[in-house]
Amino acid sequence: MAIEQVTEGVNSITLNGDSIKKNRIQVSNTKKPLFFYVNLAKRYMQQYNEVELSALGMAIATVVTIAEILKNNGFAAEKKITTSTVAIKDESRGRPVQKAKIEILLGKSEKFDELMAAAAEQTDAGVTEEQS
Numbered sequence: 001m002a003i004e005q006v007t008e009g010v011n012s013i014t015l016n017g018d019s020i021k022k023n024r025i026q027v028s029n030t031k032k033p034l035f036f037y038v039n040l041a042k043r044y045m046q047q048y049n050e051v052e053l054s055a056l057g058m059a060i061a062t063v064v065t066i067a068e069i070l071k072n073n074g075f076a077a078e079k080k081i082t083t084s085t086v087a088i089k090d091e092s093r094g095r096p097v098q099k100a101k102i103e104i105l106l107g108k109s110e111k112f113d114e115l116m117a118a119a120a121e122q123t124d125a126g127v128t129e130e131q132s
Contacts, residue, residue: 023048027066029059037066041106042075046116050079050107056086057099067104074115076106 023044027037037053044051055063070076082103087096109115 021052023050024052024054027053027055027059027063029055029062034062034065034069037062038069041066041070042116045076045106045108045112050105051076053104053106054102056088056101060100060102063102063104067106070106074109074111076112077109078104079107080105 025037025040025044041051041053053063053066067076067078071078080103082105084101085098086101088099089095090097
């Protein structure tokens with residue numbers, strides 16, 4: 001079996017009817033700081049030209065904030081927003097609980113590459129000043 005077939009098989013794995021996407025970021029409002037996700041989304045957009053931000057329950061506000069930061073700073077354009085509810089088994093009660101879910105698909109803005117290059121130049125300039 002060729003490595004390409006294995007890679008293709010891994011890339012198309014489906015769990016619970018939900019295909020794994022390489023450009024999806026599942027956001028938690030407790031695990032990482034807000035700008036970790038903002039910077040990760042920028043990197044994903046550089047690599048895949050778009051990023052899907054996904055969250056459940058209380059983390060929905062965090063995902064909306066991340067999307068708005070990227071849009072308001074000119075990095076991203078909103079492509080699609082999907083809302084739904086999912087049943088998640090509550091370990092303490094032993095029965096399924098309905099949770100709200102949001103998925104926001106963002107694409108690169110027209111100015112994305114220009115803004116990323118400018119940010120990289122500022123970072124490089126800061127490093128040079130520190131060294132001298």
